[in-house]
Amino acid sequence: MRRLIYCSQACQDFDPDLLVDLLRQARATNERAGLSGMLLYCSRSFLQLLEGDEDALAETYERIRADRRHTNLRRLLDAEVSQRLFPDWSMGFDHVDDDELAQDLPGYTPATSYPLMNPDLITDGKVAESLLTLYARNKIR
Numbered sequence: 204m205r206r207l208i209y210c211s212q213a214c215q216d217f218d219p220d221l222l223v224d225l226l227r228q229a230r231a232t233n234e235r236a237g238l239s240g241m242l243l244y245c246s247r248s249f250l251q252l253l254e255g256d257e258d259a260l261a262e263t264y265e266r267i268r269a270d271r272r273h274t275n276l277r278r279l280l281d282a283e284v285s286q287r288l289f290p291d292w293s294m295g296f297d298h299v300d301d302d303e304l305a306q307d308l309p310g311y312t313p314a315t316s317y318p319l320m321n322p323d324l325i326t327d328g329k330v331a332e333s334l335l336t337l338y339a340r341n342k343i344r
């Protein structure tokens with residue numbers, strides 16, 4: 204089993220309707236492929252964790268990478284793991300606002316653009332994993 208985390212920059216503002224479309228699409232496909240994970244969106248940036256079978260993960264990431272709705276994808280983690288962090292979620296989701304991030308991420312100032320892909324803040328996969336796990340608690344499933 205593999206876990207992959209990447210961050211990316213949205214090419215447009217994602218309003219709630221667009222996010223719902225995206226999640227519906229992702230959840231249906233992930234369920235069929237046996238993938239689970241968590242997606243954060245904040246100020247036109249995405250942070251996503253995906254986990255499951257290696258081949259299914261590679262195929263899905265190729266599709267995500269080619270998606271013109273976002274750009275500048277940066278892979279933060281791609282590792283063999285023994286168990287899932289999000290076994291029950293075909294794709295958990297949270298739309299984080301600037302104030303929440305400022306509270307939870309030391310060093311973050313709300314003026315930062317694309318905060319979830321800022322390498323000074325999300326320094327590596329472990330920081331990303333912690334942030335995703337933090338927001339996964341009590342959030343939309």
Ligand code: FAD
Nearest residue numbers: 224228229232233249263266267268269270271272273294
């Ligand atoms: P098609 O449906 O044939 O679409 C081709 C292209 O059209 C896409 O690449 C995209 O650029 C564009 N497109 C597709 N739908 C829309 C739409 N509603 N509005 C505007 N443009 C559109 N897919 C998963 O299966 N699992 C995931 O976990 C997942 N996470 C994602 C996370 C992010 C941040 C983004 C941006 C996309 C994610 N997707 C996910 C969607 C994925 O990128 C593909 O769009 C989807 O899997 C369908 O692939 P397809 O090859 O059938 O594309």
